[in-house]
Amino acid sequence: MEWLDELWRRLLFPFRKRQFDRDLEEEMRFHLEMKAADLGAAAGPGAAAARRKFGNVALWLEDSRQAWGWAGAEAWAADVKYALRVLGKNPGFTAVAVLTMALGIGASTAVFSVVNAVLLRPLPFRQPDRLMMVWENWQKRGGDDRTVVSHRNFADWKAASRSFEHMTVFTGDGVRWWVGSEPVMIRGAQVSGGFFQELGVQPFLGRGFLPDEERAGAPRVTVLSYGLWQRLGGDRHVVGRSVKFDREVVTVVGVMPRGFAFPSDAELWFPFVPNESRREEHELRVIARLRAGVTVAQAQGEMQTIAARLQREHPQENQGIGANVVPLLEQTVGERRRALLVLLGAVGCVLLIAAANVANLLLVRVTGRRRELALRLALGAGRWRIARCLLTESVLLALAAGALGVAAAYWLVRAFVALDPIQLPRIHEVALDGGVLLCAVATSIATGLLFGLAPALRASRPGLANWLKEGPGAAGAGEFGGNRARSWLAASQIALAVMLLIGAGLLLRSFVARVSVPLGFRPEGVIAADLPNYVNRNIGDLLSRLRALPGVQAAGAATAFPLDAAQSSCGGCLEVEGRPKAQGEAGGTGYMVATPGYFPAAGMSLERGRFFTTSDGKDAPMVAVINQALARRDFPDRDPIGRRVRWGTPGWATVVGVAANVKGFGVPGDPMPTIYFAHGQASWGNGVEVLVRTSVPPLSLAGAVRKEMRAWNKRMIIGKFDTLDNLLAESVVVPRFYMLLVAGFALLALVVSAVGVYGTVNYSVARRTHEIGIRMALGAERGDVLAMVLGQGLRLAAVGVALGVAGAWVSTQVLETLLFGVRPTDGLAFACGTGVLALAVLAACYLPALRATRVDPLVALRHE
């Protein structure tokens, strides 16, 4: 109960404070007067002696008050009030400091909220860290290969493994849906029994699938996502009703809760109906829940043993096939992890630079306020109290900046989620939630303390009282300590900025290298459309209709766009007449089928021989075109034209042409050796990718092309439909985004640190006006003064650049996997980064240096 009394007392104290102070003061006055009377005359020396003996009246008053009331809180309140007043009196300084920090805090909060949602927050399933994806591992493709699983293998895995509580499969599926007269695909997934239970998510309405529904021939049932349910009307009694998708009628048995999306693009789920598939048909994804106490490594070990046994039992089908257990989070986030962490690092640098800048500003100010501070020290303020006062100011600044920054981050994040420029996984979970806010506040306070620390330490240093004695102009050598602190701050800003500039330079070089690979085809002026596989049989019909459109130069189709690698490939399928079949990865060859119009439509160039013609039809002798990479590999010393090859068929095809290599951005060296077979002579296999080369701007023909396609086939779903240029740009949108972002951060860092250097040098020139005046009076030339000031800036730059280059040397290693065609220690990037920074520093020093040369010695000396 004692603390209650205390609380009561402290709460009441403010109301009694007046009386208390009056009493205490009277009491002390009484004491002093008695003492003085005892010591001698009431006025004069007696009173002074009494005072000396008594000590600091104000301090004792304060001390007594503290025993009663909220002295701590009151002092804080006073500090805050005082700090607000000081900040309000210097709106320019306050605005600059708050804006600088808001920039840093806003940018880092925005990046952190993305990192938090994508990398840190657990997936929205029950015990998500126990969920694993299990893949086949095709050893010839490397240790981390993740290949879809055949149903036979899955069944054997499931029967044999002990590491998992559950193991289920899913595979993509979809239904046709009409938006007006345009058919679109609603993506979904087929899932095997216990899928929803395994993820630990219950349907929001209805139920999951029953074992009975997983038989062949069972009536078709579905579970809807929340979003699709809403689009279908959001009827709460939907369960048990049937829904018609195009020609398909399915019965709804359940609706999943809002936000459930797994696999990420699925909007509805069907039961997976196993069929008697062959072991070679790899088409399933496997998700499994680890048993309690089993580690990922243990599970991996067990799966590898099982896979090895299956290899022995099925040497034909399972040769070289292991298993790969991958935690679901890792699978979901994938290679974005490193890029996001790099961004976080970059934005952290920006934050530190901003903090250093504000620390510098505060240091300058504290030097300007030293007389005031000294006065307060002399009046009995404790050093801790002074330091606390300054820290309060800087934390207030940081909190204001934090509020502004969080507001900015809120809009940034909303825009980012809405645009989703890089198709980030889990993008819809990105939000400024409590955790992020907490983090932003913590960052604000931490940076506030960080950048307030230097000035606070400095102000509370003993010997400050000397400041009181100094005149306003008597500065110079005594200020060395302060200058040094500021110089170090400026140098570390420069170092961080150099690191960012070098990183941005590397990403820029890498991007340029990525997009300047020779493509081998001409993407400009081409419309590209992705059509479903089943239209391939009479695609010639559509192509001639397209060719009849005015403005169309050429139209063709193939199994892949020229910027993508062949969509199917095989090691050991290609056979060259008169030579044993090459086996394994070394013989890996891409398989394409193309119509005659494909080559001119893509703008591919011919190295030797000819492309296909309309006479290479169904009944003509089989022909093939190979790319240069294949010619180099399989016919290194002989002309391939006229040689005969085959791909699992009884008859041979004659090579009639060698096409130039084509590849998309970011493919180093030669593309995959690839063979093209003529449409009508080989089985198609993949989607139908149509190219239409136009003699007019392609977008002006896009409507007509699309209309023609629609007129030809009302029901087919047109996937991608864009210019080839845009598809190419899309393929590098992710590296471009990272490059632009890091470059933006680097630019920000450059500007902020240049301002920091400017401030430091400018201030030092202002303080040294007197000294410069003397130098000039003694005969120093303007050039000498200029050199002196620039030299000071360059010394800063030299230290900063040295530190920054060393830091970059170490830290750019993490960029390695993000870089294309550039080593992380690329000399040009390092040289440019430091060069740009040196220029910025010179520019920042030039103005103050110029001002220094204009110092009039007479004025400077009279300034005293």
Add this chain to the structure above:
Amino acid sequence: MLILKTLAQLGPMHGYGIAQHIQLTSEEVLQVEEGSLYPALQRMLIKGWVAAEWGQSDNHRRARYYRLTAPGRKQLSVEISEFEKVMRAITRVIQPA
């Protein structure tokens, strides 16, 4: 402890009197800033070891008199015995063997 003891010896006394008494009886060995007496007195007031009321001083001026309360007396005896314990210990240590 010194303040409590002074009050125990003198009965109700004002701050100045307490300070004078301590100084005189300790033969000016204990020199502290006299002002520090007041925060200490306030803390004792809170703890209830002393009570205060305004009264007339010897030279007819208003002064705040402090007097020892029962808890204060108890506290004094506790502190004295603590102190003696420490003193005894120190004496034993510094006594030549």
